[in-house]
Amino acid sequence: MSQYGVLILIMAIAVLAPLLAYGVGRWLPVPLVIFEILLGIVVGPDVLGWAHGGQTIDALSELGLAMLIFLAGYEIEFDKVRGDTLKRALRAWVVSLAFGLLLASALAGWSYTKGVYIGTALISTALGTVLPVLRDSGDLHSRFGSVMMAFGSVGEFGPIVAMALLLSGRSPIESAALLAAFALIIAGAVFWAMRPRPPWFSQVIAKTLHSSGQFAVRLVVLLLAVMLGASTALGVDMLLGAFAAGMVVRLVLHGAAPESAHEIVAKVEAMGFGFLVPIFFVVTGIEFDLAALLDGGRALLLLPVFLVLFLVVRGGPVYALAPRDLGPGDRKALTLFSSTALPLVVAISTIGVKAGVLRTDEASALVGAGMLSVLVFPLIGLKLRAGKGERALPKGPVAGAESW
Template identity: 80%
Template sequence: MSQPGTLILIMTIAVLAPLLAYGIGRWLPVPLVIFEILLGILIGPDVLGWAGEGQVIDTLSELGLAMLIFLAGYEIEFAKVRGDTLKRSVWAWLISLAVGLALGTLLADGSFSKGVYVGTALTSTALGTVLPVLRDAGDLHSRFGSVMMAVGAVGEFGPIIAMALLLSGRSPGESTVLLAVFALVTAGAVVWAVRPHRPWFAKIIAKTLHSSAQFAVRFVVLLLALMLGASEALGLDVLLGAFAAGLVTRLLLHAAVPENAHEILEKIESMGFGFLVPVFFVVTGIEFDLKALLSGGRTLLLLPVFLVLFLLVRGLPVYALAPRDLGRRDRKALTLLASTALPLVVAITTIGVDDGVLKPNDAAALVGAAMISVLVFPLIGLTLRAGKGARSLPRERREGAESW
């Protein structure tokens, strides 16, 4: 099928998926992304064969992944993601990385180069996927949501750093230097974002917010493009630039135009969740190697193994180091949500297959396990949270809590 025809199919799925999620959600709350991926598999080459491949579709998919990571970076609230909770989240992820690399190498029959791809994928958390689930459940601004935000931020940012260090093909020293340069670029952007801005900047944003000019939206897209360009110029994964752009954008909008920040975010989310992000997830389904998974043998056996490893490698350290003020049910729910993975698993396995290190069968098993994690883990986690409600902290406590 032609690329315009494939795009029509993708956008048709983007419209059908929320309808299915809404209809089935009355009995079983299934994350929207599941319908997007499953319907993508349905129209893909291994089932109906309706969808074709092409540069335009691939580019839109890559932009969708970048937008997903950008929005995940934007959601990070610095007043909450700090202190003891952040330290616990970092230590939990470092333990996950060490265990993941060891188990990944073991599963790869002692091949460390292959084990790096598998191990890094096992440490990821799909923050961009989990946050909409928490938002829809009204749990995003609760204490639980704040802890999940810290855990997810590290689980999203950590693997990106690990990819830059371990999967770049450069020496660790060279990779570290390039990361340090990017960190300086990001730090400079942060300093610029939080400094006082001239009145004309806020005025033009307010004046064009409801006009065809849309200065704020265009400026944010430019900022995203600049950070993506900076990461690519340094030979780093563009996802690192997307995440950093989200962080910088939040600081900029809340410093320069706090009264318009929420409305600007809604416009960016409309562009992301309304168009680009669904394209990424549907294309993920289209490109999923279903034949390799259903061929049986080692690939099919690896799927449940990887699913359990997401819980063991990523979830157990989070459970062990979760803040002590969370109850047991909340800690179990946190473990499940932290073990939910997909976007970075897709990105890491795609790189591994393109580099000729990962076999398509192994990548299919990893992505398949990640897809099941997105379907099963949030459902169980939200069920554990059911009855507790999305009890948000009072505003004064949310702004002044230092123990987090």
């Protein structure tokens, strides 16, 4: 099949997946990404053999990954990620990092590089998957929701920084210097973003918001391209550039056009979730090594091991360092939600396979465990929180709750 034929097939899956998620959701809330990956597996080489990768599809998939991480960066609500809760979240993640790298390296036969890929995947949190669940249950604006926002934000940003430091192939000092240089670029961008904008800036946004000009949307794409370019030029992982772009864009929009920010981001999300992001997840399914996973070998044994490690490595420190005002049930729910991981697991596994460090069967076991975590952990967490979120339902729409 030609590359355009594969693209048509991928977009057909992108249309079918929400219909399946909606239909099944009446009985069981299954995240959309699960159907995108599963359908990609079905049309991929190991099942029907209809679709294969290629230069065009791979390029679109890379853009989808960048957009995915960009939107994750935009989700961070700075007013909710601070204080003692943030300190606890950071300490929990650092403990998870040390614990995860040690266990992953041992599991990988003491291979440092492979251990870093697996370890950083184990300590991520799928905040974008958890937020809509908390929104629907009425927990997002509760005390539990603010704690989850802090722990989840660190669980998304931390692995990206860790990859930039540990997987650059440079000495630790050189990596830290380049990361510091990129941090200065981010700081400069944040300083620019927080400066008051002249009146004409908001006027242009308002006048072109519903015209072919789309100034604000084009500015968002430009900022993403600039941060990706800066990260590439400095040799920093492009995921960090995409994530930083999302944070900068949030500051720009909420500072210059707060009344239009939600609508502008909705347009960007339409471009991302309507086109680019589904391509990334469907291609992940197409490249999923199902044969290696089901041959009864090491990969199949690794899948439940990784699932347990998500809970132990990421969830254990979260449970131990959760704020003391949370009751036992809430601490367990926080542990389960924080251990839910998939988007960054997919991204890290994809990068590891392309770098020749992870085998496709190992990546498939990681992604498979991530899929199970998304299916199982939030459902159990909701049962532990049953009835508690209704008291915290917001009166208006929840900003920034749309996600992966």
